[in-house]
Amino acid sequence: MMEPILTVEELSVRIAGLHILQGVSFTVAPTGVTVLLGRNGVGKTTTLRALVGLTPRNGEVRGTAQMGNRALLGQPTHRLVRSGLGYVPEDRCVFAGLTVAENLRLAERRGSTPAYDRVFALFPELDRRSRQRAGSLSGGQQQMLAIGRVLINDNRLLLVDEPTKGLAPKVVTEVAEVLERVAESVPVLLVEQNLAVVRRLAHDAVVLAAGQVAWTGNAQELLAETELTRSLLGVGSAEVHH
Numbered sequence: 001m002m003e004p005i006l007t008v009e010e011l012s013v014r015i016a017g018l019h020i021l022q023g024v025s026f027t028v029a030p031t032g033v034t035v036l037l038g039r040n041g042v043g044k045t046t047t048l049r050a051l052v053g054l055t056p057r058n059g060e061v062r063g064t065a066q067m068g069n070r071a072l073l074g075q076p077t078h079r080l081v082r083s084g085l086g087y088v089p090e091d092r093c094v095f096a097g098l099t100v101a102e103n104l105r106l107a108e109r110r111g112s113t114p115a116y117d118r119v120f121a122l123f124p125e126l127d128r129r130s131r132q133r134a135g136s137l138s139g140g141q142q143q144m145l146a147i148g149r150v151l152i153n154d155n156r157l158l159l160v161d162e163p164t165k166g167l168a169p170k171v172v173t174e175v176a177e178v179l180e181r182v183a184e185s186v187p188v189l190l191v192e193q194n195l196a197v198v199r200r201l202a203h204d205a206v207v208l209a210a211g212q213v214a215w216t217g218n219a220q221e222l223l224a225e226t227e228l229t230r231s232l233l234g235v236g237s238a239e240v241h242h
């Protein structure tokens with residue numbers, strides 16, 4: 001077994017008196033896509049946000065998370081990002097009033113060479129639209145910008161939250177293709193509800209239920225077990241056998 005890129009132990013998050021995560025432990029392999037699954041509201045986004053130091057001020061985080069030899073919890077976000085933890089939030093958070101080029105420029109980190117060639121090789125569309133305001137991009141294009149922005153810098157691990165949410169089926173496929181290529185060079189911890197995308201991308205799966213890890217293992221094996229998938233994720237068998 002290769003050393004994991006991320007080891008989370010006993011992660012607990014309490015927000016406004018609610019115990020959202022209660023001792024979550026899992027690892028992320030140093031290559032490929034690990035998918036974080038679970039029913040709506042189980043705490044997937046809360047997990048990613050805790051790892052990148054974005055738990056709200058009234059929240060309390062306990063436990064440990066190691067990226068290689070680096071301890072993540074309790075560190076400010078800007079320092080985590082500088083150490084190679086990339087985060088693509090669920091709401092994409094592009095600057096609507098700025099152009100594509102300006103959004104990318106803002107993501108550049110001091111002291112490292114921005115990899116525009118890498119970004120434009122993956123997303124030629126961003127190059128063509130560099131002078132367009134981000135707010136006027138389609139949802140899929142904004143998602144590409146949100147991912148491209150993170151890839152301007154070198155990363156040791158990417159956290160990607162529901163990148164296909166709200167996108168048309170054709171665009172979902174495009175985003176999945178892009179993530180597949182991204183994951184060839186950097187490990188990804190992905191929150192994703194679309195099981196066809198999970199089937200295409202994921203090697204390992206971590207399933208949350210009731211604030212804890214309910215299942216970990218091979219993602220393809222999980223999806224092959226219809227009853228297990230249904231009980232863990234609450235989805236119908238039609239969705240499982242897409």
Ligand SMILES: Nc1ncnc2c1ncn2[C@@H]1O[C@H](COP(=O)(O)OP(=O)(O)OP(=O)(O)O)[C@@H](O)[C@H]1O
Nearest residue numbers: 015016020038039040041042043044045046047056
């Ligand atoms: N700032 C907050 N204040 C109060 N409750 C919160 C806060 N953030 C999250 N929660 C609650 O924590 C629980 C977990 O939310 P989270 O967004 O992590 O779930 P999720 O698994 O990502 O859900 P979804 O799949 O619906 O996006 C939810 O019940 C949510 O309402």
